[in-house]
Amino acid sequence: MNVDEMKDVRDFRAGAPTPDRGRLAAGRDRLTAAAKGGRVRRLRADWRFAAVGAAAALTVVAVLAANIGGNGDRTAPADTRTVRGSVGEVMNRAADTIEKADPPATxxxxxxxxxxxxxRDPGGWPRSKADPTPEAKPQESWTLYADPRFEDGKEGDDxxxxxxxxFLNTLPDDPDAVLKKVRAYYPSGKGNPESEGEHDMRAMSVVLETRPMPPKALxxxxxxxxxxxxxxxxxxxxxxxxxxxxxxVGHDEKGQEVRREILIDPRTYQYLGDRWLIVKDYKESFAFTGDDTPDRPWKAGDIMFQTALLDTAVVDHKGDRP
Known part of the structure; x- marks a missing residue:
């Protein structure tokens, strides 16, 4: 692999945390065809909202188009609003809405x-006045849609x-069968001590980042x-x-210290990103590094890492932007 190829691989993984089998390639939001002759295929808005009524739908589209990365006219603090229903009710409501959208262009x-x-992450450890929490800046990446280097059939490969x-187009209808297939597609690997729930959340978080994302698959x-x-x-x-x-949406189990959560827009049910939330006080040891780095304390409620998908598109050339 030459220098340019190595740079492509780094770009392919841009913005990802320390990689493991489940944190493989990220993608972009759903894709659709743009006007003929354009060099960029832009996202369509029609899949991003529930068709509650024409006026309401147009309002939502306007807000999303004006500010895809912000809160629009949402002024109430997020922690004052309740998410109603069980996880099954919420996710089935999301699925019922999403699957009605037209499929994106391939x-x-x-x-x-x-x-x-x-x-975003809390920065390096140990902290000091000379080493403040780093400022979060958007990152851009371009991934070749059909890249033979990542299509060699090797297990664990990006x-x-x-x-x-x-893979998405072959998903079965039965939810349990889908989980089984996702686990097999992104296996734990030998010696990985994660539980089935941890494996599922890790693998699902990767699959949900896939773009283009067919509505029925989502x-x-x-x-x-x-x-x-x-x-x-x-x-x-x-x-x-x-x-x-x-x-x-996350999972809870006995002895869990870190909870991987998948984040979904409450109005459009669009996939927004994920985060790793500390759910139990503990200390992270660096003894394996062989130096004298002190243990890092984590408190319940701390966010270890989080990432948000801000914008995506299918483009004709590397370096093109929407």
Whole structure:
């Protein structure tokens, strides 16, 4: 692999935390065809909202189009609003809405998936006045839709967007069967001590980042998410890394210290990103590094890492933007 290829691989993983088998390739939001002759295929808005009524729908589209990364006219604090229903009721409601949308256009070989993300973390350890928490800045990346380097069939390899789309189109209808297939697609690997619920949440968080995302496949993933062992929805809206309101879906199990949560827009049911939330006080040891780095204390409620998907598009050339 030459220098340019290595740079492409780094770009492919831009914005990701320390990689593991479940934190593979990220993608962009749903894709649709743009006007003929344009060099960029833009996102359509029609899949992002529930068709409650023409006037209400147009209002939502206007807000989303004006400010995809912000809160629009949402002025009430997120922690004052309740998410109503069980995880099954919430995810089935989301699935029922999403699956009615028209499918996106399929990119062709030679096109690129553009993505803008925002990641936040508390910074390095130990902290000092000279080493403040880093400022979060949006990151951009371009991933070749059909990249043969990620289509070699090797287990654990990052998969190209084309490969992941082909996988999504083969998902069964039964939620338990979907979970089984997702686990097999992103396996734990030998010696990985994670529980089944942890494995499911890790693998699902990767699959949900796939772009383009067919609405019917997304609906199947949402219904399967409700079947993850210990799955639950946070009873109040949270904020994602970009400050947007979000429904947080995670899983709970005995002895859990870190809870991986998938974040979903409460109005449109669009996938927004994810976060790692500390649910139990504990200290992170660095003894394995062989130096004298002190243990890092984490408190319940701390956010270890979070990432938000801000903008996406299918473009004809690397470097093109929407």
């Amino acid at each position: 990119p062709h070989a030679g096109q690129w998936i553009y993505k803008k993300t925002l990641s 998969r190209s967007p084309r490969e992941r789309l082909q 609906a199947k993933l949402y219904r399967a998410l409700a079947e993850v062992p210990g799955a639950e929805v946070t009873p109040r809206l949270v904020h994602d890394a970009a400050g947007r309101d979000a429904i947080a």
